[in-house]
Structures are given as structure tokens and as C-alpha cells.
Amino acid sequence: MLKIFKKVAFYLVLAVFFLGVLLIWGTLRAQVFQLTLFLTGVLLLLTSGAIIFLTIARESGDGVxxxxxxxxxxxxxxxxxxxxxxxxxxxxxxxxEREEKYDNMPRVAFMNAVSGNSESNFQEINVxxxxxxxxxxxxxxxxxxxxxxxxxxxxxxxxxxxxxxxxxxxxxxxxxxxxxxxxxxxx
Known part of the structure; x- marks a missing residue:
């Protein structure tokens, strides 16, 4: 669950980064320059860029x-x-623990389930x-x-x-x- 949350948060920060780029690009291309939009874009770009950089730097170090x-x-x-x-x-x-036997062979698991023998898709493992x-x-x-x-x-x-x-x-x-x-x- 935590992995999913981290992944969603990373993509949200990435979206904010691209929103900052879009705001900067839009204000530079507009006929009337909007300073507040430009500064908002710069702020979004810098903060999300820093978060992305720190996340990638932390993830790249494997800790070993x-x-x-x-x-x-x-x-x-x-x-x-x-x-x-x-x-x-x-x-x-x-x-x-109960573990799937055929997780890399979905056809076998499906055939066992269809034939009413779905219990054979699992094995008990002592941990x-x-x-x-x-x-x-x-x-x-x-x-x-x-x-x-x-x-x-x-x-x-x-x-x-x-x-x-x-x-x-x-x-x-x-x-x-x-x-x-x-x-x-x-x-």
C-alpha cells in the first residue's frame, strides 16, 4: 500500500512539475506578460523539480x-x-503462509479453478x-x-x-x- 502511495505521490509531483513548465511557456508565449503566472510557474517548477531530484537521488543509492x-x-x-x-x-x-503455486502459469490456475479444484493452486509454507x-x-x-x-x-x-x-x-x-x-x- 505504501509503495502505491509513493508512486502516486511521485506522479502527482511530476504533474506539478509539468504544470510549472506549462505556465512558464504559456506566459512567455502570451501577448500580455503575466508576472504572477510566470512566478507561480517558476515556483511550481523549482519545488517539484527539487522533490523529484531528491527522490531520484535517494532511490538511486541502494543502501548496500x-x-x-x-x-x-x-x-x-x-x-x-x-x-x-x-x-x-x-x-x-x-x-x-498460503502461497500461489502457479502465479507464473495463469492457464494452469484457470483450469484448476474451472474444474473445481482451485485449492490445488495454493500451497502451505511454514515460515x-x-x-x-x-x-x-x-x-x-x-x-x-x-x-x-x-x-x-x-x-x-x-x-x-x-x-x-x-x-x-x-x-x-x-x-x-x-x-x-x-x-x-x-x-
Missing amino acids: DTHASIIQHLKKDGLQIDVDLTQCKVFSNGWT NQSVIVYATSIQGKTTTFVSPAIAKDKATLMMLLEMQRNTLLYVDPANHNIFYFDLAFLQ
Whole structure:
């Protein structure tokens, strides 16, 4: 829903941009020059142009380099904490999603629906998400760190943590909310 709203807003701003161009072009071509229309067109053109430029500039940066540079900075300049993975808590959540089997083959889905066998167009998929929670004392203050969501069930994740035993946690010394839990071994 948010994607649709962003797309509609972008096209509205684009329309305002072209309205500004049209107002400027119209006042320059008119026999009597209208300063207020011309300035309105310039204002519309500049504001919508700035919004379009900032949106495109923000969208063009994929964020991967930013995330990678933050991790690199934390590994270089951050506090390095050795984490005993057997002492971490694991919280897990699992659910079942219903997914279309034949979304790229609409004829098969249609034939199943027409024949009264529309249930075969769907499949049940088990989804598991887990997080690792680690609490430690940094500079005299107890801080809790929560890993990003991991697409594994609790039993599998606990087994992998038991096998690995240790990993590193990199924390920004100025802001403990910025950290990197090194869980590359789970990949």
C-alpha cells in the first residue's frame, strides 16, 4: 500500500512539475506578460523539480554501500565484544503462509479453478523467524543487543549456535544502539 502511495505521490509531483513548465511557456508565449503566472510557474517548477531530484537521488543509492560502510567502520573503530553464543537467548516465531503455486502459469490456475479444484493452486509454507538476544555490561551499563531476524526455527538455530560457540559483536562506542552482530556463519 505504501509503495502505491509513493508512486502516486511521485506522479502527482511530476504533474506539478509539468504544470510549472506549462505556465512558464504559456506566459512567455502570451501577448500580455503575466508576472504572477510566470512566478507561480517558476515556483511550481523549482519545488517539484527539487522533490523529484531528491527522490531520484535517494532511490538511486541502494543502501548496500551505506550498510557495508557502517559495518566496516564498526569493525575498525567499534568496541569488539566476544560473545558466548551458548549464553544467548533465542526467541522464535513461526507461522504458515498460503502461497500461489502457479502465479507464473495463469492457464494452469484457470483450469484448476474451472474444474473445481482451485485449492490445488495454493500451497502451505511454514515460515520461521528467530532472533538472538545478548545482554552484557558496557562501560558499567547493562545493554541488550538483538540480532536481525534470522530465517531459521529455534531448534536449528540453537544447534548452530552450539556448534559455533563464539562470535563477535561490534558496538559503536558513542552510541550503543549502533552495532553489528557477526552472524556470517549462519549463511
